[in-house]
Amino acid sequence: MQLNIQNETSKLKVVVLGQPCSMGKTPELDETYDAKSYENVKNHTYPVEEDVIHEMKEFKKVLQKYDVTVLSPQILKDYNQVFARDVAFVIEDNIIISNMIADRAEELYAYKEIVKSIYFQNIYNLPKKAKVEGGDIIPHNEVVFCGAYEGKDFTSIKTARTNPYAIDYLKELYPNKTFINLPLKKDDKNPRNGILHLDCTFMPVGNNKAILYKGGFTNEKDYHFLLDFFGTNNVFEVTDEELYYMNTNVFSISPEVVISENRFERLNNFLENEWNIKVEKVPYYEISKMGGLLRCSTLPLIRTDE
Numbered sequence: 001m002q003l004n005i006q007n008e009t010s011k012l013k014v015v016v017l018g019q020p021c022s023m024g025k026t027p028e029l030d031e032t033y034d035a036k037s038y039e040n041v042k043n044h045t046y047p048v049e050e051d052v053i054h055e056m057k058e059f060k061k062v063l064q065k066y067d068v069t070v071l072s073p074q075i076l077k078d079y080n081q082v083f084a085r086d087v088a089f090v091i092e093d094n095i096i097i098s099n100m101i102a103d104r105a106e107e108l109y110a111y112k113e114i115v116k117s118i119y120f121q122n123i124y125n126l127p128k129k130a131k132v133e134g135g136d137i138i139p140h141n142e143v144v145f146c147g148a149y150e151g152k153d154f155t156s157i158k159t160a161r162t163n164p165y166a167i168d169y170l171k172e173l174y175p176n177k178t179f180i181n182l183p184l185k186k187d188d189k190n191p192r193n194g195i196l197h198l199d200c201t202f203m204p205v206g207n208n209k210a211i212l213y214k215g216g217f218t219n220e221k222d223y224h225f226l227l228d229f230f231g232t233n234n235v236f237e238v239t240d241e242e243l244y245y246m247n248t249n250v251f252s253i254s255p256e257v258v259i260s261e262n263r264f265e266r267l268n269n270f271l272e273n274e275w276n277i278k279v280e281k282v283p284y285y286e287i288s289k290m291g292g293l294l295r296c297s298t299l300p301l302i303r304t305d306e
């Protein structure tokens with residue numbers, strides 16, 4: 001398989017969709033590793049497998065309607081494999097295997113067959129010290145936006161997943177790209193105070209447009225930087241409440257078509273009416289309770305340049 005990913009929105013051809021089966025039982029509070037799961041376990045509202053299967057089926061149907069080839073990781077017994085995004089990521093024609101949080105490390109085993117179908121010279125493993133997850137990496141043509149956490153307390157924060165060392169390493173692999181780090185606020189218990197991955201607070205859509213939440217960045221100047229980068233008129237800003245339900249985490253299948261959650265009313269209307277982007281709506285509310293949404297559930301392998 002010849003991989004190709006330059007950005008978030010070019011026409012999608014091949015994608016891995018996470019695996020909803022055999023999620024295992026609801027975690028204990030101290031077994032959660034993101035703030036939304038923490039909150040939903042605490043409130044006894046953590047989703048059941050049946051609902052997760054249903055939502056992912058609906059998502060898959062839309063992908064297939066647009067002739068996208070959908071691959072699945074193998075099923076690992078009693079292991080949450082919904083969020084394919086973080087396991088690995090593709091930049092240009094290489095796949096980079098993430099060094100994920102230990103709680104999720106086994107997910108990679110389920111990708112053996114998929115990785116086997118990729119030319120070996122295009123598969124990169126990183127040194128152990130380089131911590132990174134795909135949700136913190138957003139390729140945007142010559143630029144790669146990153147969400148590395150720079151604090152000294154990195155190892156004691158479960159929602160800190162990407163470190164500056166990993167970004168430095170990626171810079172060496174892609175000397176022609178500009179890596180822009182946008183450090184994120186972290187909070188393992190309160191989902192309203194911290195951001196798990198960069199794709200939970202910022203997402204390019206259409207042609208050089210973006211969805212953005214102001215409050216997610218450690219340095220407010222990074223929010224202003226993104227506003228300038230895309231241009232204020234090309235940015236849809238989400239509110240605190242919309243952030244909580246993960247409105248930034250939609251998934252593009254082309255510059256003209258975005259898959260979004262059916263409750264994201266203000267965003268969906270805006271995309272359709274103001275930016276002329278077709279919005280395919282799917283139910284994904286239950287999955288949002290585990291700290292990820294549509295983009296998080298996917299690992300795109302091939303998008304065609306147009």
Ligand SMILES: NC(=[NH2+])NCCC[C@H](N)C(=O)O
Nearest residue numbers: 034083135197290291292296
């Ligand atoms: N790319 C993402 N935002 N992924 C979301 C992953 C959520 C998952 N519960 C975790 O904590 O790892």
